[in-house]
Amino acid sequence: MIKPMTPVQKVIAYSSLVFILFWMVFGVFTIWLYLTEF
Amino acid sequence: MKLSNEARAVLETSMRINNTSEKDRQEIDSVIASMPDDRVLLYKNVVSNPIGDLPRYSIHIRIQHMLTFVTFLMLAFTGLPIAFFDHFWATPVNMVLGGVDVTRIIHRTLAAAMIFAMVYHLVTITLGTIVKLQQRRFELLRSIIPTMKDARDFRDDLLYFAGKRDQRPEMDKFMYKQKLHYFAAAFGNIVMVVSGSSFLFPEFWASILPVSVASYFQEMMRLSHPHEALLALLVIAFWHWYNVHLAPGRFPMQWTFLTGKITREHQIEEHFLEYLRCLVEIPEERKLLMDMLAARELDQQAVQEGNAP
Numbered sequence: 001m002i003k004p005m006t007p008v009q010k011v012i013a014y015s016s017l018v019f020i021l022f023w024m025v026f027g028v029f030t031i032w033l034y035l036t037e038f
Numbered sequence: 039m040k041l042s043n044e045a046r047a048v049l050e051t052s053m054r055i056n057n058t059s060e061k062d063r064q065e066i067d068s069v070i071a072s073m074p075d076d077r078v079l080l081y082k083n084v085v086s087n088p089i090g091d092l093p094r095y096s097i098h099i100r101i102q103h104m105l106t107f108v109t110f111l112m113l114a115f116t117g118l119p120i121a122f123f124d125h126f127w128a129t130p131v132n133m134v135l136g137g138v139d140v141t142r143i144i145h146r147t148l149a150a151a152m153i154f155a156m157v158y159h160l161v162t163i164t165l166g167t168i169v170k171l172q173q174r175r176f177e178l179l180r181s182i183i184p185t186m187k188d189a190r191d192f193r194d195d196l197l198y199f200a201g202k203r204d205q206r207p208e209m210d211k212f213m214y215k216q217k218l219h220y221f222a223a224a225f226g227n228i229v230m231v232v233s234g235s236s237f238l239f240p241e242f243w244a245s246i247l248p249v250s251v252a253s254y255f256q257e258m259m260r261l262s263h264p265h266e267a268l269l270a271l272l273v274i275a276f277w278h279w280y281n282v283h284l285a286p287g288r289f290p291m292q293w294t295f296l297t298g299k300i301t302r303e304h305q306i307e308e309h310f311l312e313y314l315r316c317l318v319e320i321p322e323e324r325k326l327l328m329d330m331l332a333a334r335e336l337d338q339q340a341v342q343e344g345n346a347p
Contacts, residue, residue, distance in 0.1 A: 002086045002303060009088060013291040020279045023111065027275030030118070030268045037122070 039073035039080075039338065041314075044187075045208050048179065048311045052318040055175050066317055069324045072337040077205050079341065081306035083334050084327070090299025092316050092323070094211075098162045103295050105155035106223075109148045114271050116145040121264045149234055156227055179311070180211050184221070188214040211312040219278065229266045233259035 005013060041049065049070075053063060074080055095103075116135065119128035123138050135141045170176040179185065192214045194207035212220070236243045236259040244252045282292045287304065294300050305313045316323050331337040 001083055002088050002301060005088045013088075013293075016291045017283060020275070020283055024275045024279070026114070027272055030271050033118070033122070034268055 039070055039075050039077075041070060042208060045311060045314060048210075049314045049318065051177060052315045055177070056318055058318055062318075062321070065321075065324055069317060069328055070314075072328065072331050074331075074336055074338050074341040076341070077306060077310065079336065081303045083336055084302050084306065084330050086301035086303040087299075088301065089293040090297045091302040092300050092305050092313070092320070093298065094294055094300040095298040096162075097298065098158070100295060100298050102155050102159045102162070105158075106152060107295075109152040109155065110270070110274070113145060113148050113152065114267060116141050116148065117264070117267055120145060121267075146238065149231075152227075153231060156231070180315070182212050182217055182220050184214075184217045188217055206307065208310040209308055211309055211315075213308055215281070219273075222273065223270075226266055226270045229262055230270075233263040233266070237263070 049066070052058075053066070058066070115131075119125075119131040119135070120138060120141055122128045123132060132138045132141050135144060167176060167181075179187065187210070191207040191209050194203060195214070197203040198206050236256060240256060243255060247255055282288055282295075283290060287307070292304075300309070302313075305316065317327070
C-alpha cells in the first residue's frame, strides 16, 4: 500500500507522463521513418 | 515465512559480511518468521512512501542517469535531422536549431557529455568494486553481472505471468530485465561512440585498421549509427518508460532516479533478496516491518488463523 502523494509530488509525477508521451510520439515518428527509409 | 535455500544463503552471507551480532541475528530471524508465506499479501499491504523507503542508488549513479538521459534525448532530437537533413520535416528542425552546421556542433557537444557520463560510470563501478573487494563485501549476486539465476528467474516470472506459479521469483537487487537493459545500453553506447568517432576522425580509424577493412568499416559505421539510434530510442520510449512510468505499481512515476530510494512494496515484490539485505543492514526497517505486520494482522500466525485481510 503506497501512501498518497502530496500535491507537489503529484505535479512532478504526472508532468513526467506528459514528457514521456511527447517523446513516445517522437518514437512513433521514428517507426514511420524506419518503415519509409530503410 | 520459510525462506528458500537461495534466500537463506543470501541472508547468511549478508549477516557474515556485516558482522551481525547474535542478538540482531535472532531479531532478523524472528522478523522473517513473522512474515507471511504469501509475498503478494506482504507487499500489497506494507506501507510505502511513494518517493521511496529503502536505499538503492548512490548520488553518482543518479547523476550519471540524469546526464545520460538528458544527452540521449537531445542527441536523438539533433541526430535525426542531421541523418535525414534533406527531408521536409528535418528542414524546420534544423532551422530552429540554427542550421544543420549548428545542429552538428550541438550533437557533438552532447556526445562529449554522454561519453563523460560513460567514463564517470566506469570509474564509479570500478572503484566501487575495488573498495568492496578490499573490504570483502563484494557479492556477485548483488551486482549487475548476469548469472544462471537470471535465466531461472526469467522462466519463473513468465510462468507467474502465465498463471502457472503463485509467486514471482525471489529476485536480487538487479533483476534479469534490468541486467539485459543495462548491457543493451552499454553495447549501444559503444556502437554509437565508435561509429560516431569514425565520422569525426576517419583518418584515425583508417590508420589503426588494416587497409582491407578500413573502407568497409566506414560503410558499416554509416549504417549502424542511425540504426542503433532508432533502436535505442524505441527501447527507451516503449520499454524503459513502460517499466518505470506506466506499469501497474509504478504509475505515474518511479522516483528512484531522483531520490535514489525504492519503495518497500516494490523492493519486496521484485527484489526480495535485496530486501532481506536491507533487514540486515537497516535495524529500523526490522522494527518498522514488525509494527506493520502487527498493525495489519499480517504476521504468519494471523494469516494461518485466517485473520489477514
